[in-house]
Amino acid sequence: MDKFIVGGNGPLTGEVASSGAKNAALPILCAALLSDAPLHLSNVPKLWDINTTKKLLSQMGVKVEQTGEHEISLDAKPITTHIAPYELVRTMRASILVLGPLVAARGEAHVSLPGGCAIGARPVDLHLMGLKAMGAEITLEGGFVHAKAAKLKGARIVFDTVTVTGTENLMMAATLADGETVLENAAREPEVVDLAKCLRAMGAKIEGEGTTTIRIQGVKALHEASHAVLPDRIETGTFLVAGAATRGKVRVTRTDPAMLDAVLVKLQQAGALVRTGTDFIEVDMQGRRPQAVNIHTMPHPGFPTDMQAQFMAMNCLAEGVGVVKETIFENRFMHAQELIRLGAEIRIDGHTAITTGKDRLAAAPIMATDLRASAALVIAAMMAEGETVIDRVYHMDRGYEDIEGKFSALGAKIKRVGRQF
Numbered sequence: 021m022d023k024f025i026v027g028g029n030g031p032l033t034g035e036v037a038s039s040g041a042k043n044a045a046l047p048i049l050c051a052a053l054l055s056d057a058p059l060h061l062s063n064v065p066k067l068w069d070i071n072t073t074k075k076l077l078s079q080m081g082v083k084v085e086q087t088g089e090h091e092i093s094l095d096a097k098p099i100t101t102h103i104a105p106y107e108l109v110r111t112m113r114a115s116i117l118v119l120g121p122l123v124a125a126r127g128e129a130h131v132s133l134p135g136g137c138a139i140g141a142r143p144v145d146l147h148l149m150g151l152k153a154m155g156a157e158i159t160l161e162g163g164f165v166h167a168k169a170a171k172l173k174g175a176r177i178v179f180d181t182v183t184v185t186g187t188e189n190l191m192m193a194a195t196l197a198d199g200e201t202v203l204e205n206a207a208r209e210p211e212v213v214d215l216a217k218c219l220r221a222m223g224a225k226i227e228g229e230g231t232t233t234i235r236i237q238g239v240k241a242l243h244e245a246s247h248a249v250l251p252d253r254i255e256t257g258t259f260l261v262a263g264a265a266t267r268g269k270v271r272v273t274r275t276d277p278a279m280l281d282a283v284l285v286k287l288q289q290a291g292a293l294v295r296t297g298t299d300f301i302e303v304d305m306q307g308r309r310p311q312a313v314n315i316h317t318m319p320h321p322g323f324p325t326d327m328q329a330q331f332m333a334m335n336c337l338a339e340g341v342g343v344v345k346e347t348i349f350e351n352r353f354m355h356a357q358e359l360i361r362l363g364a365e366i367r368i369d370g371h372t373a374i375t376t377g378k379d380r381l382a383a384a385p386i387m388a389t390d391l392r393a394s395a396a397l398v399i400a401a402m403m404a405e406g407e408t409v410i411d412r413v414y415h416m417d418r419g420y421e422d423i424e425g426k427f428s429a430l431g432a433k434i435k436r437v438g439r440q441f
């Protein structure tokens with residue numbers, strides 16, 4: 021199993037380019053199932069989750085062709101099966117995103133239930149509730165969701181909780197339903213907007229993405245299209261926090277500052293000078309120690325749960341006390357125990373983590389428990405004295421392209437041991 025060896029270093033400085041967004045690319049790859057015509061994608065990041073999705077679609081009979089380093093063309097015409105097996109789904113929860121497109125376009129889907137994961141229970145009841153409202157017959161058996169519908173019907177669906185992949189699944193399903201579907205209390209994440217943009221390029225009729233009400237008029241069929249995946253705001257935010265935590269100056273290019281409003285406010289509160297242009301963001305700590313910040317995770321445009329762990333890492337060596345409240349997932353503090361192994365002072369009280377900034381952290385063997393926890397541990401290890409060994413970095417490979425290459429370009433001492441990705 022791969023490990024990272026991370027040496028403590030001074031301020032990170034320099035420039036890195038953002039890759040395409042994992043959380044936009046995954047639903048967009050699944051959208052290919054909606055059509056018998058090819059879908060050509062660019063700016064697709066090189067990640068394990070993308071490989072898993074390619075495998076999942078290929079084993080269904082979809083023709084998946086890597087046409088360039090970051091380009092993929094898909095053709096779902098030759099599809100032979102509508103089964104998403106447990107072996108693939110258990111390694112990537114986002115596999116549930118094949119459910120809506122399969123029922124809508126192929127009339128049937130057998131998708132393994134994803135189950136819980138390191139950050140929480142993560143049920144998919146709202147995905148199923150929406151498909152039922154659209155007329156699908158749903159049964160659960162042997163750990164699988166079986167969904168059937170000769171033709172889905174438009175419906176008004178009110179989410180009682182904001183769900184990103186739930187919104188995406190039902191938006192995709194609705195593109196081919198009879199009549200109008202209205203999604204109320206829909207997720208407003210930029211990745212939902214990017215999916216709508218891709219679906220529209222395929223011929224779907226969608227309005228209101230990026231607001232809490234999305235209207236979809238079903239069409240008979242979708243056609244050939246091309247789409248460039250939007251930049252990864254969480255990857256961008258991770259490099260910016262690493263810059264701030266190490267008292268450095270980091271610029272991330274090929275990004276969009278408008279997607280990171282809540283994160284940039286927190287970086288400013290931490291004491292960073294933040295400069296933005298149309299496609300870059302720069303943080304500059306001017307050598308200063310960061311101030312601890314308080315975080316309250318919320319659906320977009322609130323502070324993203326996927327940035328919570330990285331800010332907690334920064335708070336460990338910051339000036340003062342930082343209170344982090346996690347409201348999206350019930351178990352997203354696994355990184356805290358590992359940060360404590362590096363000498364951090366963190367008290368967990370239910371869904372709140374209270375960090376008191378220390379003067380120093382020191383290296384220790386630690387273990388990554390999920391994707392963003394891994395990023396937090398790398399940031400903390402860069403601030404710790406000595407060489408930290410981080411185990412189970414396969415979590416990080418799920419969602420960060422060439423993470424050690426990009427951190428090294430900023431001056432980090434990070435080395436992978438074991439198999440290369």
Ligand SMILES: CC(=O)N[C@H]1[C@@H](OP(=O)(O)OP(=O)(O)OC[C@H]2O[C@@H](n3ccc(=O)[nH]c3=O)[C@H](O)[C@@H]2O)O[C@H](CO)[C@@H](O)[C@@H]1O
Pocket residue numbers: 043046113114140141142143144145146147148181182183184185186211319325326348349350
């Ligand atoms: C592939 C992808 O895009 N993953 C993102 C997506 O995950 P994902 O789409 O799985 O997260 P959701 O937005 O669905 O989850 C939000 C909350 O809703 C609950 N819920 C969700 C669905 C459901 O049917 N019932 C239910 O109760 C969840 O348990 C959670 O408490 O959004 C999360 C929240 O921004 C991010 O952390 C993930 O990175």
Ligand SMILES: C=C(OP(=O)(O)O)C(=O)O
Pocket residue numbers: 043113114326391392419
């Ligand atoms: C939680 C995440 O991803 P997933 O929903 O794929 O587990 C994430 O991207 O931080």
